[in-house]
Amino acid sequence: MTGTLYGLGIGPGDPELITLKALRCLRAVPVIAYPAPPEGDSLARAIVEPHLIGGQREIAIRMPMVAARFPAQEVYDRAAEEIGGELEAGRDVAVLCEGDPFFYGSFMYLFGRMAGRFPVEVIPGVSSLTACAAVLGAPLVARNDVLTVVPATLTPEEIKRRLAEGGEAAAIVKVGRNLEKVRGVLDDLGLADNARYVEHATMASQKILPLSAVGAEAAPYFSMILVHRRGEAWR
Amino acid sequence: MTGTLYGLGIGPGDPELITLKALRCLRAVPVIAYPAPPEGDSLARAIVEPHLIGGQREIAIRMPMVAARFPAQEVYDRAAEEIGGELEAGRDVAVLCEGDPFFYGSFMYLFGRMAGRFPVEVIPGVSSLTACAAVLGAPLVARNDVLTVVPATLTPEEIKRRLAEGGEAAAIVKVGRNLEKVRGVLDDLGLADNARYVEHATMASQKILPLSAVGAEAAPYFSMILVHRRGEAWR
Numbered sequence: 001m002t003g004t005l006y007g008l009g010i011g012p013g014d015p016e017l018i019t020l021k022a023l024r025c026l027r028a029v030p031v032i033a034y035p036a037p038p039e040g041d042s043l044a045r046a047i048v049e050p051h052l053i054g055g056q057r058e059i060a061i062r063m064p065m066v067a068a069r070f071p072a073q074e075v076y077d078r079a080a081e082e083i084g085g086e087l088e089a090g091r092d093v094a095v096l097c098e099g100d101p102f103f104y105g106s107f108m109y110l111f112g113r114m115a116g117r118f119p120v121e122v123i124p125g126v127s128s129l130t131a132c133a134a135v136l137g138a139p140l141v142a143r144n145d146v147l148t149v150v151p152a153t154l155t156p157e158e159i160k161r162r163l164a165e166g167g168e169a170a171a172i173v174k175v176g177r178n179l180e181k182v183r184g185v186l187d188d189l190g191l192a193d194n195a196r197y198v199e200h201a202t203m204a205s206q207k208i209l210p211l212s213a214v215g216a217e218a219a220p221y222f223s224m225i226l227v228h229r230r231g232e233a234w235r
Numbered sequence: 236m237t238g239t240l241y242g243l244g245i246g247p248g249d250p251e252l253i254t255l256k257a258l259r260c261l262r263a264v265p266v267i268a269y270p271a272p273p274e275g276d277s278l279a280r281a282i283v284e285p286h287l288i289g290g291q292r293e294i295a296i297r298m299p300m301v302a303a304r305f306p307a308q309e310v311y312d313r314a315a316e317e318i319g320g321e322l323e324a325g326r327d328v329a330v331l332c333e334g335d336p337f338f339y340g341s342f343m344y345l346f347g348r349m350a351g352r353f354p355v356e357v358i359p360g361v362s363s364l365t366a367c368a369a370v371l372g373a374p375l376v377a378r379n380d381v382l383t384v385v386p387a388t389l390t391p392e393e394i395k396r397r398l399a400e401g402g403e404a405a406a407i408v409k410v411g412r413n414l415e416k417v418r419g420v421l422d423d424l425g426l427a428d429n430a431r432y433v434e435h436a437t438m439a440s441q442k443i444l445p446l447s448a449v450g451a452e453a454a455p456y457f458s459m460i461l462v463h464r465r466g467e468a469w470r
Contacts, residue, residue, distance in 0.1 A: 016256035100365040102374040124369040130335040134359040147384040
């Protein structure tokens, strides 16, 4: 009997925004794995830290800072091998995923390597998308609104086209180092005043700012910009 | 001291997919309110039923079956008045919201009426969007994918345009009575084979079907179609 690989959605950052199901799984498995920086603490592990009961094996998937594709692929190859060894020995492994595992999560790199060979279960989590809307205190989408979710990692031309053609609401994810590019596109489209910036939604370090007030180099990876063309469509 | 109005995301249907935060709030408030059909049981209440501890006042917001705008507005006017009375008396009220309150939730009709007059807090929940991807066992969006979320209540022309211009992934929500319309559009665009249908994701009544296998009149309100243009982009 091989173990099961769990993709565990742990929510956007507030440890209380984990689901009962994810919490049960987190405490039941003998092995947890999580993304981590080259050195130091993992954000995903920090989110669930209040819930850990100890005695579990932990696998830190340490990603080099270099954004090149090949080192990352090697890291996932090695992680898949190590996690696969646990599963083959009959031990369940839960991979901690900030937000939801299937919403731009790095879990999919493990999923792609392992889904055919081992049983996989994904436990959905509260995504940054709705967490940002909640902390902004404004509906993300209402009634017949169309929502477009655009990664800030695309080219400026592509982001511009997606936003220009897009619906009443747009979410720009993965802002991070792409902040100036996105700000330029929103200025070009005359949408800067409709945009709101959130970083680390629901975490202690949460910040909500008008786009113009965000410093040029200040955006962390976990930041998002929500844009609404409409006024208050929910009235 | 007025009470606080909570928009409580209770998740997509599995009672275990409620967050710790929503559960704490659910049990702490003296009054809960929830959408309900003209007669009989509320789905939102049924989802949290295993967690209720009794002794709370319950306000069922009963929506007439007629989809006309004015009766619905009157129902929300009355509900806002009744809930407002509780808040003015200093009692917190939690409004139960399937999925997430700000993701096409009917909560926004109360929010629009009450947000200026009372303290409001929204507790985000697991949305149907990521719940459907989880039960399908396929990433919703990966890497640089653009996601377009389109309500099936739009005109066929509008749905067609949105899907044609849309990104690598699309989610068509509010399928219900609009199933044939959506199926026609997907056929026209040659996307029918890329579409997967889910109803009642994570509930006991969950069904996953190829689009062609869904009966013409069979789609309930809580159904969704996910469309991916790509193959397995996460590999």
